[in-house]
Amino acid sequence: MSFGLEFKNDSNVVTVDSEFTRLVVLAKGTYSPTQESGLGSVTSFPRTITSQEPPLVFVRPAGSSGIAGLCLMRVIGSPGAWTGFYVRAYNENTLQPNGSYFACGFAATALADFGMRIWDGSSKLLFDSGTPYARFTRSFQNWTYIKSDNTSQGVTRSYYRVNFDFPVGEYMLINTFSMHMLADDGLNRALYCWWDFSGGNLYAITVGPSNPIVFFMPAVFAKL
Structure with a gap:
């Protein structure tokens, strides 16, 4: 930047x-x-999220054994008024939807009673x-x-796996597992996720009438 404020942490990363x-x-x-x-879960945000785009929701299923299967996620609300999200267990043989979450976006919210705020040149709150x-x-x-x-x-139904160690404090972006995927014939494939705590695996599962064996969608993780 030519002028303004920039703050870097001890690793020289701009924060x-x-x-x-x-x-x-x-x-x-x-x-x-x-x-x-017990298969479905509707969660209300503690306050309405006013971004135009749906917030990114990261989840961490509770548990240390068994399989937590998550699917059919959707953000509830409309642009400027997102109020919560829905997620469902894969079926009655997987763990019920229990865990922790955080929802984020690329827009700050005026919450602090004291501290610091930064706006850009068009009065958009940045920090x-x-x-x-x-x-x-x-x-x-x-x-x-x-x-x-x-x-x-x-x-x-096709199964894809990666070894996964479920580190403490790490959450997975669940929005991507709300989308249907296209197969080579243009038909939809439904998409599901399994957290296999006992086996140390993370699974992606696709279901569709035409279901190729290739799968490239990234799984994305973040921490607070």
Whole structure:
């Protein structure tokens, strides 16, 4: 920048800048079963998130054994008024949806009663000392194809795996697992996620009538 404020940490990484907004934590808390006989979970943010784009929601399922299967995530609300999110367990054989989350966006919120705020030249709030930053920790897309089988409806289901150590304090971006994927014939593939605590694996599972064995979507992780 030619002028303004720039703050770097001990690793020489810019953490505050008067021209650009970083990924800011706008809400955090826990999620738990609320409906569908314990399979579905609706979580309300502690305050409405007013960004135009849906917030990025990072989750960490609770538990140290078994399989936490998450799917069908969606952010609830509309541009400028996002109020919460929904997520569902994979089925009755996986753990119920329990865990912690944080939701973020590239826009600060005026929360601090005292401290520091920074606006850009167009009066957009870039920094508020009451809204902490989230830190991307890693991402990977080196999934290994394991096998395919059929659902009870006869639809092809494919499994992809990576070794995963579930480090303390790390959360996974769940928005990407709310999207359907296209296959080579243009038909949709549904997308699911399994956290296999006992086996030390993270699985991506796709279900669709035409289901190729390649899978490249990255899994993205962050910490508060």
